[in-house]
Amino acid sequence: MKEIEMSVKNKLLEKYKSKRNFSITNEPYNDHELAGKSSIFVVQMHDARNLHYDFRIEYNSVLASWAVPKGPSTDPNDKHLAVRTEDHPYDYAFFEGVIPQGQYGAGPVMVWDIGTYKNLKEDLSIEECLDKGEVVIWLEGEKLKGGYVLIRTHWRNENKNWLLIKMHDEYAKKNYNILTEQPNSALTGRSLSQIEKEES
Numbered sequence: 558m559k560e561i562e563m564s565v566k567n568k569l570l571e572k573y574k575s576k577r578n579f580s581i582t583n584e585p586y587n588d589h590e591l592a593g594k595s596s597i598f599v600v601q602m603h604d605a606r607n608l609h610y611d612f613r614i615e616y617n618s619v620l621a622s623w624a625v626p627k628g629p630s631t632d633p634n635d636k637h638l639a640v641r642t643e644d645h646p647y648d649y650a651f652f653e654g655v656i657p658q659g660q661y662g663a664g665p666v667m668v669w670d671i672g673t674y675k676n677l678k679e680d681l682s683i684e685e686c687l688d689k690g691e692v693v694i695w696l697e698g699e700k701l702k703g704g705y706v707l708i709r710t711h712w713r714n715e716n717k718n719w720l721l722i723k724m725h726d727e728y729a730k731k732n733y734n735i736l737t738e739q740p741n742s743a744l745t746g747r748s749l750s751q752i753e754k755e756e757s
């Protein structure tokens with residue numbers, strides 16, 4: 558099954574590469590070692606009009622996405638607003654760079670954290686969890702670890718407002734600001750201003 562998945566992803570990537578001139582665009586070229594092996598999650602720090610963190614999880618070969626203005630927390634008492642945004646392509650998970658002025662979301666983007674996740678709702682697929690408005694996952698990131706819940710604030714599917722909440726487990730930590738304590742890229746170690754300088 559995994560081999561089939563890999564070959565499908567490689568074929569998809571050939572098409573992706575044939576459509577792009579990588580001497581012009583900064584979009585990702587290489588596949589990632591994690592692709593096809595596990596479900597990935599990514600948190601991208603994004604300084605558009607307002608600084609926010611884009612939380613994304615892989616499902617059905619795309620990334621379900623939320624914009625989290627306050628970013629993720631390690632404290633189970635924090636209920637941070639997470640606004641559901643459109644699904645993004647899988648390869649977006651490895652995008653770190655600067656979205657040019659005049660383009661949607663113009664500004665620097667950092668891969669603040671990346672890793673794999675497990676769906677803790679064993680009887681439901683992530684797609685079903687997204688429909689129901691409750692996603693319960695276990696993260697194995699460089700920074701974020703343990704259980705997290707994403708819960709829609711209203712049963713209606715059209716509602717875009719969710720909450721991102723840390724679960725009570727051995728990785729829960731109060732009085733710790735993971736965003737300021739660990740501010741740099743999980744991929745390249747760079748700060749957001751370094752990325753802005755180097756990629757503009």
Ligand code: MN
Pocket residue numbers: 603605609610611624662
């Ligand atoms: Mn964003």
